[in-house]
Amino acid sequence: xxxxxxxxxxxxxxxxxxxxxxxxxxxxxxxxxxxxxxxxxxxxxxxxxxxxxxxxxxxxxxxxxxxxxxxxxxxxxxxxxxxxxxxxxxxxxxxxxxxxxxxxxxxxxxxxxxxxxxxxxxxxxxxxxxxxxxxxxxxxxxxxxxxxxxxxxxxxxxxxxxxxxxxxxxxxxxxxxxxxxxxxxxxxxxxxxxxxxxxxxxxxxxxxxxxxxxxxxxxxxxxxxxxxxxxxxxxxxxxxxxxxxxxxxxxxxxxxxxxxxxxxxxxxxxxxxxxxxxxxxxxxxxxxxxxxxxxxxxxxxxxxxxxxxxxxxxxx
Ligand SMILES: Nc1ncnc2c1ncn2[C@@H]1O[C@H](COP(=O)(O)OP(=O)(O)OP(=O)(O)O)[C@@H](O)[C@H]1O
Numbered sequence: 001x002x003x004x005x006x007x008x009x010x011x012x013x014x015x016x017x018x019x020x021x022x023x024x025x026x027x028x029x030x031x032x033x034x035x036x037x038x039x040x041x042x043x044x045x046x047x048x049x050x051x052x053x054x055x056x057x058x059x060x061x062x063x064x065x066x067x068x069x070x071x072x073x074x075x076x077x078x079x080x081x082x083x084x085x086x087x088x089x090x091x092x093x094x095x096x097x098x099x100x101x102x103x104x105x106x107x108x109x110x111x112x113x114x115x116x117x118x119x120x121x122x123x124x125x126x127x128x129x130x131x132x133x134x135x136x137x138x139x140x141x142x143x144x145x146x147x148x149x150x151x152x153x154x155x156x157x158x159x160x161x162x163x164x165x166x167x168x169x170x171x172x173x174x175x176x177x178x179x180x181x182x183x184x185x186x187x188x189x190x191x192x193x194x195x196x197x198x199x200x201x202x203x204x205x206x207x208x209x210x211x212x213x214x215x216x217x218x219x220x221x222x223x224x225x226x227x228x229x230x231x232x233x234x235x236x237x238x239x240x241x242x243x244x245x246x247x248x249x250x251x252x253x254x255x256x257x258x259x260x261x262x263x264x265x266x267x268x269x270x271x272x273x274x275x276x277x278x279x280x281x282x283x284x285x286x287x288x289x290x291x292x293x294x295x296x297x298x299x300x301x302x303x304x305x306x307x308x309x310x311x312x313x314x315x316x
Contacts, residue, residue, distance in 0.1 A: 001026050001151050001181040002047065007056035008205075009042050016042045018205035019056065024198070026150070029177040031192030031213075032185040034202035040185035041081060043202070044153050047183070048078040060151055074102070077149035077180075081156045083140035087129030091120060091139060094128050095146060102147035114142040118172060134165025141172060145180070152176060154184040158191060170195050226260045226269055227253070229285035230276060234258040240279055244271055259289070 002024040009017040017039040024030040032040050045051040047058050049069035057064060063071040086094055095111045104110050115121045118138040123131065131139060137157060144152055157173060158166045173182060173195055186192060192199045193213045201209040201216075209216060230237065234252040241250045241258075246266035252258045262268055269286060276283050 001028075001061055002030075002183060003059045004043075004047070005057050007043065007046060007058055008054050009039070009046060009051070010054045016205055017046070017053075020202070020205070020207050021056075022200055022207065022210060024181055024183055026181050027177075028198055029173070029182040029184070029196045031196030031199040032183060032202060033187065033189065033192050033199055034185070035187055037204075038202045039205040040202060041155055044078070044155050044183070044185060048076050048153055049073055050078075074147065075150050077144035077147065077152045079140045079144040079152070079154045079157060081159065083136065083143070085128045085131075085136055085139060087127065089128055090125050091115060091128060091131075092124045094139070095142060098143050099146050104147055110146060110148075114146055117145070117176075118142040119168075132165070134161050134168060137161060137165070137169055138172065141169070141176070145176060150180060152180045152182045154182065156185055156187070158186070158188070224262060225289035226262070226272070227257065227285070227287045227289055228260060228272070228276070228283070229257050231282035231284055232256060237276060237279070237281065240275055241272060244268060244275065246271075256284075 002022075004023065005021050006019045007017060007021070008015065008019050020039075020043065022030075032043070034040050042051070046053045047060065047065060049065045049072045052066055057066075059065065060072045061075045063075065065072050086097070089097065092111055092115070095114065096107060099107045099111060112121065112124070115124050118141055120135060120138055120142065123135065128136070128139065141154075141157070144154070154173065158169050161169060170191065173184065176182065177195075184191075184195070197212060199209075199211060199213050199216060200207055228234075228237075234254065234256050237258060238250050238252060241247060241260060246262050246268040247260060248263055249261040250258060260272060269288075273283055273286060
């Protein structure tokens, strides 16, 4: 449904998005995760046809966002970061007004339908200005799905909401995701874990990782770090484990506990376990130190010298 190839955007001499490529299939909820200024909004604006790319291409449903922007707008529902809503209109008036741009034939029925979908049907005659922030966000979603788009692009849909409102909006997105392809941007890690089935991590205009939330975690968790608990003096094991191929560092954490860091992709837990037992120690526990998505995100986006990226190439 969404296909992006080498898409770039320059603001003057500043490159905000740098040759990104990705795609999203029908029925996917794709999370676009990145810190402030990463290029999320810029990418979404290009995808919705609101801003031309400097180079590269983006297609929605086979239509080029520049050459077929009218078709693209029919196919896409967009909820910008701050949804412009008209406070002096009732919810029904607002949605009817927005729906007129799209020539929706059964507009009155459709307005009732979407208000029900976002659980605002009981506020239909009330003023937009009287809505809470969470309700406004839900109205923004109603506006985005009004013309039955196949693709929904949501820019930071839960920003500024309180925890209860966040849960409501996330549930709604999951529900909407059953019928639409959804791409949402966020800087909240738990959001992609809870809502999305695939995640793209973007930093400084570059895609630094792409996977399922659990796959991403698994790739980095693997057994990069293992916590080991033994019966006996952990310090005695240090000189034995350190020379093992694939071991980067060994540290005694407590008297009988140590942490072994291994080179990425080299799971040498069996060798370590054999070595411990062979040397007469009882192995009480061996646990891969699980990285949270937050750790992964920090690893992928922090400024540091060249390091291997997830696909094994070297990132500058
Ligand atoms: N209209 C503009 N003119 C010049 N620079 C811009 C413009 N819009 C964004 N930028 C810059 O482009 C980069 C990417 O911004 P963008 O808004 O796309 O990031 P973002 O990931 O959506 O971040 P945020 O969550 O803060 O909106 C930033 O460095 C930003 O300062």
